[in-house]
Amino acid sequence: MKKWFLAIVLLSVVGALAACGGSSESNDKASAKSKEVKIGATAGPYSDMLKTAIVPGLEKKGYKVEIVEFSDYIQPDMALDNGDIQANLFQNSIYLKSFAKENNLKLSALISVPTAPMGLYSKKFKSLDEVKDGATVTLPNDPTNAARALNTLRDEGLITFNESADPITVSEKDIVENKKHLKFQPIEAGQLPRSVDSVDIAAVPGNFALAAKMSLLDALALENMLDPYRNIVAVKTENKDSQLAKDIKAVVESDDFEKVIDEQFEGFGKPNWMK
Structure with missing residues (x-):
């Protein structure tokens, strides 16, 4: 009886440890998944800005970023609202407010970026x-x-x-x-x-x-350029205070970001917060 009792206890302990291990592995996978993000942009200078000035900074923070390029000014916000992408960069805050109101979308400006002036x-x-x-x-x-x-x-x-x-x-x-x-x-x-x-x-x-x-x-x-005309990074309003949003802001506010802008985006006007 003692032998059977000890065997049952041992199996229970092993099962508990396996469950803990499985839970830890599951958490690791979930954590890795949360670091996989998609950011939208229209093809051109702002897609380039993502590639050269923003994505490298996010990758240093452990993110795996996919840039999704759009050919119009409608789909980037629709994709953001339905969760196909987690942020976008292509519009100014005036357009964002107008489009979001017309289409009943809950999107918010996160931070403004240097923009090609008229x-x-x-x-x-x-x-x-x-x-x-x-x-x-x-x-x-x-x-x-x-x-x-x-x-x-x-x-x-x-x-x-x-x-x-x-x-x-x-x-x-x-x-x-x-x-x-x-x-x-x-x-x-x-x-x-x-x-x-x-x-x-x-x-x-x-x-x-x-x-x-x-x-x-x-x-x-x-x-x-007036600041309301400058392009912004947009996110869903419910995600404005998420870790991803905080990390995007940190990257855009970094010295590395400004260095790339100065070297590769000549003539782009900087928002007031950068001056």
Whole structure:
């Protein structure tokens, strides 16, 4: 009886130890799984920013990161909301708030990053001082980017706004002085790089300029970008305080991140928190 009793006790102990081992192994697998993340971006400079400036920092923290590239501005937020990706980088906070509201999504901005500014380009003039009276200016036909173009022209002293105008929503109707009698021609943002060949000045958003192999530093003037126009890393609102979110912020706020930006993203305007 004693032998049987001891055998039963021994089997129980071995079983308990095996269970503990299995539980530990299961926890290790779960922990490793939580370090596997997918981050979305549109193809171009912000996908490059992920590859060169953000992913390496996350990998040092033990993450295995897959970059998912999108070809439009709709799917990255839909994929974020349904959990197919854990973060994305392609939009500014104005677009995020508007899109999330229209589609009943609960997404939040995590941190802003250096962003390619809009530039005033010309093949007819070497400086804005040469701009002639009645010159034609192409600018984006969507309200948000049109406001950015008008703000840039204002900053360069070519136009003046009504004192009550909101820089975020300013439009042509807010112009009270147009010193050079500029003629504005709104067109699709994607067509702006090509318009440089046929008009006096083209206000080209940075992402479209880079996609067309234009150098930001060739612009006659670059936008003094307001922070709401800068691109942001977005996450689901419920994950805003997650460990992943904290680690992404830490990477973006690091000296290594800024070094890569300075070396590989010339002309990109830095958000106020970096200045």
